[in-house]
Amino acid sequence: MTDTDIPHYTLPSLRQAVRGIARAHRLPTETRARLVISAADLARTEIAAGRPVRLEASLEPGSGEEARHLVVTLNTLHALGADRRRDVPDLPLPPEFTPDGTAIWRVPLPAQRGGVPAVPPSRNGGAQPAGGDCPASELHAVEQELRAALARIDALTVEHRQLKHELAETNRGTLALYVQLEERDEQLRKAHGQTLRELEDALRPPPIEVEGLEMAVHYAPAGTDAPTGGDLYDWLQLPDGTVHITVVDALGHGVTSTRGALNVTHAVRTLALEGHPLESIIARTAEILMPFDSELMSTVLLARINPDTGDLFLANGSHPPALLLPADGEPRYLEVRGRGIGYPLAGSERLLHTRMGPGDLLVLYTDGLTESRRDPREGEARLVEAARRHADKPIGDVPGAIAEDMHTIILHPDDTLALAVRVPRR
Structure with missing residues (x-):
């Protein structure tokens, strides 16, 4: 099933549409935020030039009736050629590009009961978010994404701290082992030298x-x-x-x-x-x-x-x-x-x-x-x-x-x- 969106002339409108699609299909908050930022970054130059972009969403079926991927497509009136795509910053959720420059995201869907999306897509190719498209709902969605980003940062901070601790422990262990090996090597050198000196003394009569x-x-x-x-x-x-x-x-x-x-x-x-x-x-x-x-x-x-x-x-x-x-x-x-x-x-x-x-x-x-x-x-x-x-x-x-x-x-x-x-x- 494919729905085609109306043209989007502003970034807020595009973000709201992408966010609505993601929320309707219950994408993880972090994935939703990545998709919103990536679509907005790709469309920024076109919208700034007064050219609208179109957003399409469809479900890609899996082996059974249950859909496996959400396919989001961003079309522009002027194709994003390779030279223009090079000007786009690194995207948090990189798309695939067709030969005409259309950007396509295939996002894995979370498990859903009954093999259908929890919320049906709207006529405009997005989805009707829970609570409607009111500014309060949009603000709530942005806060969710921000909280997910902060949680991710906190988790990475904890992981980084743990890795630093483990690295410090490893370095201390490695240093201790190195010191032990150096001491052992010195002992072996001394023993080797002593043995050879004794051999030398035995070979060289007084x-x-x-x-x-x-x-x-x-x-x-x-x-x-x-x-x-x-x-x-x-x-x-x-x-x-x-x-x-x-x-x-x-x-x-x-x-x-x-x-x-x-x-x-x-x-x-x-x-x-x-x-x-x-x-x-x-x-x-x-x-x-x-x-x-x-x-x-x-x-x-x-x-x-x-x-x-x-x-x-x-x-x-x-x-x-x-x-x-x-x-x-x-x-x-x-x-x-x-x-x-x-x-x-x-x-x-x-x-x-x-x-x-x-x-x-x-x-x-x-x-x-x-x-x-x-x-x-x-x-x-x-x-x-x-x-x-x-x-x-x-x-x-x-x-x-x-x-x-x-x-x-x-x-x-x-x-x-x-x-x-x-x-x-x-």
């Missing part, structure tokens, strides 16, 4: 006590999160009384490089105790280890010192040279050519022999000490000066003091090992 020699060592990892690395050392006194020292720098960082360096130091220790000649130990170590770990690459420096005579022997496999600071004389690097474990033709090309006298200081180290600024030659020059400055300190302070001087600027972080041996002055 200085041995040998009459006629003073020894000390300093080690610093490249990163505090992985205090183990590929820089290892070993020292022991052989049955003939000589002191054997091994310095190893395995490629890489962390536990993997530690394992490789540990294998090298153990193999060297075994060969030294078995009495193998010092000049053959590096090559023999490579022969033993490479079949089991083809990825292993490590530099090696071996020193053998007789504490009674001061005789010093060195074998080298691709490792930085040892630095000797005589008590009386100029510092010099003890260069020995050779190739390390994992290199082609591993081994020391010769055995270097010199003698240490009272007050002489020998510094063995890994490249992390001299290459912190990416220039090994500049690092070697600075090492000479640092060793000179600290040579007369108590032996336990010498390696750390040298490392501190060398690392005033670090452009290339690496594991650092510095080992000092001094013949006491008589």
Whole structure:
């Protein structure tokens, strides 16, 4: 059933007609208010231009006799084209637009008994509102819509307050959980670091006590999160009384490089105790280890010192040279050519022999000490000066003091090992 309204020349007349239709079909007050405002906003420009608008209302049947939707149509003499519709503000109840610009609202109807509207539509396409079309009735309808809007605002305010409370509770819970996770993470980091430090201490033997020699060592990892690395050392006194020292720098960082360096130091220790000649130990170590770990690459420096005579022997496999600071004389690097474990033709090309006298200081180290600024030659020059400055300190302070001087600027972080041996002055 479709009824056509008379033309509406004023917004109050249009609002009253829309409101009458909505009330007649018992639309919810909030829906009624949205429909009234939307129709008025669409018609405002036409009515202001003196052009009337027409309002139509019909019932759209459902699957049975009961109507399911109220269809409200707003017609204008001048079609609302797309360019004009863009000028209309966002509507509280958006309509559908036909190609000619007619606005159509399909509003779901509340459940009604008997399948018919509670109040029959009037001839003019609206509906006869309860109580007539008197101003008092219209005012009452507007008050209803205002009360519905205020109730909605109040409900949203309460909901917003509740959501803020729930969000605050959630944030407090999240913050508490974050603090707990941070504390737990810190505990795990400390436990992890402590475990690795204990492992490091187990892998790095303290200085041995040998009459006629003073020894000390300093080690610093490249990163505090992985205090183990590929820089290892070993020292022991052989049955003939000589002191054997091994310095190893395995490629890489962390536990993997530690394992490789540990294998090298153990193999060297075994060969030294078995009495193998010092000049053959590096090559023999490579022969033993490479079949089991083809990825292993490590530099090696071996020193053998007789504490009674001061005789010093060195074998080298691709490792930085040892630095000797005589008590009386100029510092010099003890260069020995050779190739390390994992290199082609591993081994020391010769055995270097010199003698240490009272007050002489020998510094063995890994490249992390001299290459912190990416220039090994500049690092070697600075090492000479640092060793000179600290040579007369108590032996336990010498390696750390040298490392501190060398690392005033670090452009290339690496594991650092510095080992000092001094013949006491008589």
